[in-house]
Amino acid sequence: MESNRTHKKIRMHDGIVGTLYLISVVLGFMVNIQWLYLAGAVAFLQIVSPLTKFCPVYFILNKFMPDTEPIQDGKRS
Template sequence: MNNRTKLHDGIVGMIYLLSIILATTVNLQWLYLAGAVAILQIMSMFTGFCPVYYTLDKLMDQTKSGAPKTK
């Protein structure tokens, strides 16, 4: 598992956890955030587009992330 995949899983997991914490302490409507992330994950399976991976590609040097360098 490369660094980019680990970062993706960590970011998505933190969003889910933050959503649950905010829903229990602030307002139940924070669960919509978890729902939106879940919908994006399901859609990315069919479309191949993931906003987190897109952002990580822009921020990280791909040679360090273990991903092949493409043009």
């Protein structure tokens, strides 16, 4: 069974990615439409990460939370 801290790591990942999407849309609407490229890049990484087993956000969270099970660190199947 996964630990509570692992669930917290997953929720943090979802919060970070969701915040990036929201920031991109708000900046695209208020500043410059080219900010939507940020949302496109995040979406691309979310599509590619299950195939490559590497996610930059999980890479950082794995470093900050070493006492939890690594998620998408490129080593797990």
